[in-house]
Amino acid sequence: MILGLVALSVLMRLNAQNQPSVEAVPSKDQSAITVDLFVRFRGGGPFDYAIQECIGKLAFQDTRDYGYATLRELTDRGGQRIEEESTPAGIHFWFKILDADASNVAPICRNLVYHPVLDDSSLKAVVGEFKSRRWTSLQKAVWPWKLPYTDIRLYDLKQGLARLAQPKNLFVTLACSGPYAYLASDVRSALERPTSSEPVDWKPDPLPFEKKKWNDSELPISWQGPSSLPNSKEFATNYLSLMILGGGKGSLIWQSWRLHQRWSYYQEADFISTSLGLAPSLFLFTNQTGEVTVRTEAIADLEQLASHLTEQDLARAKAFSQSVLLRGFGMNPLHALSKSGLDPLFLDNLWRSLCGNDPDWGDLDRQIQSISTAAAKANLLQLLHNFSSLDPKK
Amino acid sequence: MIASIPLLAAISACFSERIQESKVVPQYAVEQESNKSWAMAKSNPEAAFTTFHLDFNAFGLSKQSKSGCRHLLEHLLAYGEHGKLEFRLESEGGFLLLRTYRDDLDIQIDLPNSRWKDGFGFLNELVTSQAEWSPQNIEGEKQTIALEKGLLSDQRKASIAAWQGTFGDQGADPVGNLQDLGRVTLTNLSNLASTQLTADRAALSIVSSAPQAEMMDLERGFLSRLPVSPVDGEPNPRKIQITKKSLSYRGGGSARACVIAGMDSSSWYTTLAAALAIAGECKGAYVDIEPSVRQGVIVVGSESTGEVEKEIDSLDKNDTARLFIVGRHLLQQYLRLEWSGQAGQQIRTMLMSQGQETSLPFLLDRAKRMSLDDFATSLRMFSLENGWEIVGS
Numbered sequence: 001m002i003l004g005l006v007a008l009s010v011l012m013r014l015n016a017q018n019q020p021s022v023e024a025v026p027s028k029d030q031s032a033i034t035v036d037l038f039v040r041f042r043g044g045g046p047f048d049y050a051i052q053e054c055i056g057k058l059a060f061q062d063t064r065d066y067g068y069a070t071l072r073e074l075t076d077r078g079g080q081r082i083e084e085e086s087t088p089a090g091i092h093f094w095f096k097i098l099d100a101d102a103s104n105v106a107p108i109c110r111n112l113v114y115h116p117v118l119d120d121s122s123l124k125a126v127v128g129e130f131k132s133r134r135w136t137s138l139q140k141a142v143w144p145w146k147l148p149y150t151d152i153r154l155y156d157l158k159q160g161l162a163r164l165a166q167p168k169n170l171f172v173t174l175a176c177s178g179p180y181a182y183l184a185s186d187v188r189s190a191l192e193r194p195t196s197s198e199p200v201d202w203k204p205d206p207l208p209f210e211k212k213k214w215n216d217s218e219l220p221i222s223w224q225g226p227s228s229l230p231n232s233k234e235f236a237t238n239y240l241s242l243m244i245l246g247g248g249k250g251s252l253i254w255q256s257w258r259l260h261q262r263w264s265y266y267q268e269a270d271f272i273s274t275s276l277g278l279a280p281s282l283f284l285f286t287n288q289t290g291e292v293t294v295r296t297e298a299i300a301d302l303e304q305l306a307s308h309l310t311e312q313d314l315a316r317a318k319a320f321s322q323s324v325l326l327r328g329f330g331m332n333p334l335h336a337l338s339k340s341g342l343d344p345l346f347l348d349n350l351w352r353s354l355c356g357n358d359p360d361w362g363d364l365d366r367q368i369q370s371i372s373t374a375a376a377k378a379n380l381l382q383l384l385h386n387f388s389s390l391d392p393k394k
Numbered sequence: 395m396i397a398s399i400p401l402l403a404a405i406s407a408c409f410s411e412r413i414q415e416s417k418v419v420p421q422y423a424v425e426q427e428s429n430k431s432w433a434m435a436k437s438n439p440e441a442a443f444t445t446f447h448l449d450f451n452a453f454g455l456s457k458q459s460k461s462g463c464r465h466l467l468e469h470l471l472a473y474g475e476h477g478k479l480e481f482r483l484e485s486e487g488g489f490l491l492l493r494t495y496r497d498d499l500d501i502q503i504d505l506p507n508s509r510w511k512d513g514f515g516f517l518n519e520l521v522t523s524q525a526e527w528s529p530q531n532i533e534g535e536k537q538t539i540a541l542e543k544g545l546l547s548d549q550r551k552a553s554i555a556a557w558q559g560t561f562g563d564q565g566a567d568p569v570g571n572l573q574d575l576g577r578v579t580l581t582n583l584s585n586l587a588s589t590q591l592t593a594d595r596a597a598l599s600i601v602s603s604a605p606q607a608e609m610m611d612l613e614r615g616f617l618s619r620l621p622v623s624p625v626d627g628e629p630n631p632r633k634i635q636i637t638k639k640s641l642s643y644r645g646g647g648s649a650r651a652c653v654i655a656g657m658d659s660s661s662w663y664t665t666l667a668a669a670l671a672i673a674g675e676c677k678g679a680y681v682d683i684e685p686s687v688r689q690g691v692i693v694v695g696s697e698s699t700g701e702v703e704k705e706i707d708s709l710d711k712n713d714t715a716r717l718f719i720v721g722r723h724l725l726q727q728y729l730r731l732e733w734s735g736q737a738g739q740q741i742r743t744m745l746m747s748q749g750q751e752t753s754l755p756f757l758l759d760r761a762k763r764m765s766l767d768d769f770a771t772s773l774r775m776f777s778l779e780n781g782w783e784i785v786g787s
Contacts, residue, residue: 017717066545076720079727104398133697134646134647134697135549136547137545145455191474248480248484248489249472249480249481249484249490250478250481250484250485252481258538259534262534262537262538262541263541264541265538265539265541265542265544265545266542266545285545286541286544286545287541287544287545288541288544312485314482315485315486316485318484319484319486319487320484320485320487320489322487323443323488323489323506326442327443327487327506328443329443329489329504330489331489
C-alpha cells in the first residue's frame with residue numbers, strides 16, 4: 001500500500017511536470033479577457049532559434065481553425081489585436097477578446113501552439129519577410145545574431161514544432177473578471193494533449209552564434225553578462241547594479257556616456273532574456289564613427305566611476321528602484337524583455353517558465369534595500385569585469 | 395527629448411485598460427489665475443505616485459528664436475541651480491522628463507506621494523535658474539542634440555519631412571537644424587527663457603493622492619510667481635506652403651500625409667478616425683500627429699514601402715461604411731487610452747497651456763457624433779489628389 005502511494009505521488013509529479021502552467025488573475029475590465037501565451041524555448045544553436053522564430057510567425061499568420069483575418073477581427077473587437085514575437089527565451093503571443101467571444105480563448109491557444117499551418121510557400125514568404133524587415137536599435141541590440149533561415153526545410157519546422165509544442169513548455173496567464181475564471185481550466189485542458197511526442201533524437205545545432213553585420217550607420221554597441229534566474233541571489237544584486245548603471249539620469253552611463261563623454265544620446269542598462277534566464281546588458285546607441293575607441297573606453301570609464309561609488313549613489317539607485325518596482329515608474333530594466341513592455345501577464349509567464357513562481361516585486365524590493373554598499377560595489381565591479389571579458393564583439 | 399504622439403499603439407496594441415469616466419472617478423479642478431496661467435489638480439486616492447505637468451505654449455516663438463533653440467533650452471533646464479537636479483530628484487524616488495513639441499514645452503516630474511510638495515521646489519529650480527548654463531554645458535548639449543538627431547526613427551523622419559514640406563519653416567522640427575543650433579548663444583537662450591517660461595503661456599497640473607484644495611493652493615502660489623510676458627502669444631495659423639506632391643526622407647518605409655485641423659474643429663476627429671482606419675488595415679502601420687489647437691499634419695505610414703498607399707488607392711465606395719465603423723471604434727479606443735491616466739494628464743495640460751480645456755467625455759461625445767459623410771471626406775484627404783506622399787530612400 002505504501003509502495004502504491006509512493007508510485008502515485010511520483011506519477012503525479014511526472015504529470016505535473018508535463019502539464020501546461022495556466023493561471024487566471026482578476027481584471028477590472030468587465031467586458032474583455034486578456035490572454036498572454038508563452039512557449040518556452042529551452043536552448044539550442046542558431047538553427048534552432050531560426051526554426052523557433054519561423055514557427056511563431058507561421059502560427060501567427062494561420063492556424064488550422066483560425067486564420068489571421070479571424071484572429072484579427074476577434075481580437076480587434078476585444079481591444080488588443082493579437083501580437084506575436086520571438087524572444088531569446090521563447091515565442092510570445094498576446095491579445096484581448098470580448099467576454100462574448102470567451103468560448104474562443106481555449107481553442108485559439110490550442111491552435112496557436114499545436115496547429116500552425118506549416119507549408120513550403122508560407123515558409124518561403126516568412127523567410128522573405130524576415131530578410132527584408134527593418135530593425136529598431138533596441139531590437140538590433142537585443143538580438144544581434146545571424147540566423148540561417150534559408151536552410152530551414154518543412155521537415156525541420158515539423159520537428160521543431162514537436163519539440164516546442166509540449167505542455168511543459170506552455171505558460172498562459174489570463175486576466176478576466178470573476179465569472180470567467182473557469183477559462184483557466186478550459187485552456188489547461190486544451191493544452192495538455194500534445195499532437196505529437198517530443199523527438200527523442202533531437203540534438204541542438206552545434207554551430208556558434210555569429211554577429212550580424214548591419215548595413216546602416218546606426219549601431220548599437222552592446223555588452224551582455226551571464227544569465228541568472230529571477231529567484232537566484234544574484235538577480236537582486238544584478239537588478240540594483242543595473243539601476244546604478246542605467247536607472248535614471250543620475251546613473252553612471254547617463255553621467256559618463258551622455259553628459260561627460262558625449263558618446264550617445266541614449267543608452268540603456270537592461271535585462272534581456274536568454275534560454276538560461278535573464279542577462280544584465282548595456283547598450284550604447286550611436287550613429288557616430290569611432291565605435292572601436294568607444295568600446296575600449298566605455299567600460300573602463302564605468303569601472304573608474306564604480307570604484308568610487310558613494311553612499312549617495314547607492315541611496316539614489318535604491319530610491320529610484322523602489323519607485324520603479326512598487327510605484328510603476330518607467331525606466332524599469334525589465335522593459336526590453338518584450339515588445340509588450342512591462343505587461344504583468346507576460347512577466348508572470350516568463351517568471352513561471354524560468355523559476356516556477358510568479359514575480360514578487362515587494363520581495364525583490366526588500367532584497368534590494370538590504371544590500372550593503374560593499375556588496376553592491378563588489379557586484380557592480382564584477383559585472384563590469386564580466387561585460388568587459390564577455391564582450392560579444394571581441 | 396523631442397516628442398510626437400505615436401498612435402501605432404492605438405491601432406495594434408495597448409488598450410490595456412478600458413477606463414470609463416463616471417461619477418466615481420475623481421475629476422480635475424480647473425481654474426484660470428489672474429496672470430492668465432491655468433491650474434489643474436486631481437486628487438486620486440488610488441494614484442501610485444504624484445505627477446506634475448508644467449507646460450508652456452510656444453506660440454509665436456519660432457520667429458524670435460533660431461531653429462532648435464527651444465530644444466536646447468529644454469536640455470539646459472534639467473541642469474537646475476546646482477547641477478545634478480535629476481540626481482537629487484531620483485534620490486527622493488522621483489523622475490524628470492522634458493519634451494519639446496512644435497507648440498509646447500512639457501515638464502513632467504513624478505514623485506512618491508509622500509514627497510509631493512517637493513515637486514514645487516524642483517519646478518521652481520527648473521524654470522528660474524540659469525546658474526549651470528555655462529559655455530561648456532551649452533556646447534555639450536549641442537553635441538548631444540546632434541547625436542539625438544542621428545538616431546531619429548523612420549517614422550519620425552517621415553513626419554519631419556511631411557511637416558517641413560507642408561508648412562516650410564513654420565513646420566520645422568523642434569529638434570533643430572544643426573547649423574542654426576551651432577549659432578545659438580547664451581543670450582539667445584536667456585531671452586527665450588524669459589519669453590517662454592511665463593505665466594500667460596503656462597498650465598500646471600497635479601495628480602496625486604494629496605487633498606485637492608491643498609494642491610490648488612500651492613499651485614496658485616507657484617503660478618503667481620511666474621513672470622508675465624509682454625509678448626503676444628496668440629496661436630497664428632500655420633500657412634500651407636506645399637509645392638510638391640512627393641516628399642522624401644532618408645530611411646525605410648513610406649507614408650501619406652494631409653493637413654489636420656486644430657483640435658477645436660470637428661474635422662480633427664474625422665481625419666484622425668480616417669487615418670486610424672487606414673492604418674488598421676495595414677500590417678506594421680503607424681499614425682503620427684501632434685495634438686494642438688493649431689492646424690497641423692497627420693501622417694499614416696508603414697515600415698514596408700507602399701503598404702499604406704496601396705490600401706488607400708484601392709479604397710472604393712463600398713469600403714467607406716466599413717472603415718467608418720472601424721475608424722470610429724479605433725478613435726474612441728485611442729481617446730480612452732490617451733486621454734485617461736498619465737497620458738491624459740499630459741495632453742490635457744498641454745492643451746490647457748494653449749487655452750483649450752477638454753475632457754474625455756467631451757472628446758468621446760464628439761467622436762460618437764461623427765457623420766459618415768464627414769468621414770468619407772476625411773478619407774479622401776489621404777488620396778494622392780488631396781494629400782501627399784512621403785517616401786524613404
